[in-house]
Amino acid sequence: MISVAEALERLFALVEPLEAEQVPLREAAGRVLAADAVASRNQPPFSASAMDGYAVRAAEVTPGARFRVIGEAPAGRRFAGRVGPGEAVRIFTGAPMPHGADRVVIQEDTTREGEAVIITGTPGPGPHVRPAGADFHAGDRLAAPRRLSAADVALIAAMNLPEVQVARRPGVAILSTGDELVMPGEDPGEDQIVASNAFGLKALLEAEGAEARLLPVARDTDESLRAGFELAADADLILTVGGASVGDHDLVAPVAQALGMDTAFYKVAMRPGKPLMAGRLGAAAMIGLPGNPVSAIVCGTVFVAPVIRKMLGLGAAPAPRRRAALARGVARNGPREHYMRARLTPHGLDPFDSQDSALLSLLAEADALLIRPPEDGPREAGEPVDYIPLPRP
Ligand SMILES: Nc1nc2c(c(=O)[nH]1)N[C@H]1C(S)=C(S)[C@@H](COP(=O)(O)OP(=O)(O)OC[C@H]3O[C@@H](n4cnc5c(N)ncnc54)[C@H](O)[C@@H]3O)O[C@H]1N2
């Protein structure tokens, strides 16, 4: 059996970053920028007032000073003239500074008397002026690759770019397999269960930026699995769920191999998730996930999400880890890397008593996958350990 790190390397070797596509900026949030966004202008494009008040010459600002108001500068319209000695222009936030003025006195520090304005407060150091290009200059870049946040999208809009180049979303086809499965909302027979895994995986991978579709459940027969693989053929990544182990009805590997899958590995020294398989099937990468619900989501987090990130051009890196102290001691680990479902508490990382890979209710309560390296420990409360945070929307 290969290690988790080796499996991840072999998975990365199966995929390449996808091509870019142009999208309107209003649809760009969450997408991965594929080409630098380059500002086409300075921001602000002119030196601008940061406050509502009066634009004057800084050297003349003293308590009690009196100015003649010679005009007005609202945002969007520069005062046409020039501010000379003893003169002021009524100005508003965002307006271009008039020529001659280099300081704004905020209106709270003034009193207006007809055509005159008097400094009646004690103005601070000022100058309440934003120089041209204070935010960014023409030619400045927001560098790719980068997942676009709300702030990034606003910045690109300010750069005056209505469209951006982003990585195409990886198309993922998810094929659940098993005679025991029905879709949520159907009427399960007494010996049947609901196919939950595909829903969790779709949500997980779409949060990463993939476009995932659920195929009809394949039955544990050659023909049904072949039909499922056929429906998935145009995907960038085919994910099967279940039928990966050694039972008589675990047909995913034999059918995929009969269809010409070039196998990259089968079985990983991890818990849960041991019967993971991967390879190339036609133009698509294929990952065969174990059927146990927690195993499927753990493998989705540890393997599939990093593969999606590589396809999006974000590089080949494992799921980000953090470190925390153990809230309580843990026994020595066995030979497989263990991803224990745990809760982050004020006292540290607290693994659940039960680590059964069928228990979705516990996975839903977990904030973290506590990582136990092979043969690690035993470890006491307070010792630092690595974990993968489980994102909550
Ligand atoms: N003799 C052995 N038996 C098993 C081994 C082993 O090494 N030797 N490995 C165990 C491990 S570890 C796992 S994990 C499971 C995984 O097996 P499969 O990938 O073949 O999964 P299935 O047998 O099809 O299903 C396991 C379990 O999960 C349920 N399931 C399947 N698909 C879904 C789905 N889409 N949504 C919800 N639940 C699903 C299924 O009903 C079973 O209860 O094998 C162990 N056995």
Ligand code: MOO
């Ligand atoms: O490896 Mo299995 O995935 O323990 O449940």
